[in-house]
Amino acid sequence: MNKDEHLIFGIHPILEAINSGKEIDKLYIQQDIKGPGLTELRNAIKKHKIPFSHVPVFKLNKHVSGNHQGVIGFISPIALHDIEQIVPTLFEQGKVPFVLILDKVTDVRNFGAISRSAACAGVDAIVIPSRESAQINADAIKTSAGALNHIPVCKVQNLTDTVLFLKASGLKIVSCTEKSSDTIYDVDYTSPTAIIMGGEEKGISNQLLKNSDARVKIPIVGEISSLNVSVAAGIVLFEAAKQRFN
Numbered sequence: 001m002n003k004d005e006h007l008i009f010g011i012h013p014i015l016e017a018i019n020s021g022k023e024i025d026k027l028y029i030q031q032d033i034k035g036p037g038l039t040e041l042r043n044a045i046k047k048h049k050i051p052f053s054h055v056p057v058f059k060l061n062k063h064v065s066g067n068h069q070g071v072i073g074f075i076s077p078i079a080l081h082d083i084e085q086i087v088p089t090l091f092e093q094g095k096v097p098f099v100l101i102l103d104k105v106t107d108v109r110n111f112g113a114i115s116r117s118a119a120c121a122g123v124d125a126i127v128i129p130s131r132e133s134a135q136i137n138a139d140a141i142k143t144s145a146g147a148l149n150h151i152p153v154c155k156v157q158n159l160t161d162t163v164l165f166l167k168a169s170g171l172k173i174v175s176c177t178e179k180s181s182d183t184i185y186d187v188d189y190t191s192p193t194a195i196i197m198g199g200e201e202k203g204i205s206n207q208l209l210k211n212s213d214a215r216v217k218i219p220i221v222g223e224i225s226s227l228n229v230s231v232a233a234g235i236v237l238f239e240a241a242k243q244r245f246n
Contacts, residue, residue: 006075006137009060009068011037018044023076025136027052030060030070041071049157051130076136081152083162086125087169097171097192098124098244100237103159103208104132104199105229111136112143113230114197119147121237122244127162130155132199163211166194173212175204176236178226180215187214189240197233 006025008017015037018024027045031054045052060068083099090097100123105111111134118126133155134140141148156162163173171192176184189195196212198204209215218227218235227235 006077007063007072008075009064009066009072011035011041011069011071014071014073015041015044017073017075018048018050023078023080024048024050025074025076026050026130027071027073028055028060028063029053030057031055033070035070037069049130051155053131074135074137077138077141078136078148078153081125081154083125083127083154083156084165086152086154087166087171090124091169095124096190096244097169097194098122098189098240099127099166099171099194100125100233101127101159101163101194101196101208102133102199103196103204104129104202105197106132106134107200107229108134108137108140109143110134110200110228110230112140112148114233115140115144115151115153116147117230117234117237119144119151121234121241123151123237125152125154127154127156127159127194129159130157159205160207160211163194163196163208167211167213172214174214174216175209175212176218176232177204177209177215178217179209180217182214182216183219184216184236184239185219187216189243193240195236195240197229197236200229 060072063072087097100118171194173194175196196204
């Protein structure tokens with residue numbers, strides 16, 4: 001039995017969920033599966049730009065014991081937002097936009113902890129990629145201490161396109177990376193700003209680094225050369241918040 005209230009399975013239930021406008025966090029489709037209804041499902045996935053992965057059947061069986069028909073989906077427990085609507089609205093309200101971009105942060109608890117820090121630091125929106133990002137589930141919300149119910153989360157198909165949109169909208173793009181001689185204390189965050197944090201494995205992609213206006217690092221002493229991404233995010237977000245609150 002499925003014990004997760006946000007998990008759905010079977011071709012027709014998932015089609016119904018998509019067509020009724022539910023927020024689908026991600027779909028798993030069994031590798032090499034064939035059968036009736038799959039064409040309609042794939043068309044719906046393409047039309048609504050729903051992220052999906054082809055996976056071996058054992059991965060489906062880990063979530064559902066029963067006839068899942070080779071497809072399971074996860075309904076997002078929060079409403080998702082459009083960054084291209086949020087930013088103009090912030091400007092119209094006379095605010096100075098403060099955006100956080102997470103490049104392939106895949107650990108659910110890291111994502112939740114970062115979201116909690118972001119909400120406390122006054123971040124206006126969190127942007128994540130539709131693929132290779134942490135699942136937005138009950139664990140993420142719990143780790144965020146409920147912050148994910150209050151801070152807008154935006155899923156996008158292409159982070160580079162989103163960064164270019166933010167730049168064109170007047171935001172300064174700041175990448176937090178070890179590949180820098182400047183520190184987080186060398187940047188002015190009081191203007192419209194988007195901060196990028198990289199994923200646990202590979203950090204920030206080269207394309208995003210290339211499109212950044214500034215690259216900064218957290219100065220570290222001692223034998224350990226790096227920080228957990230949720231800790232690092234908290235440090236840089238509150239350096240920005242310190243400047244913006246003053």
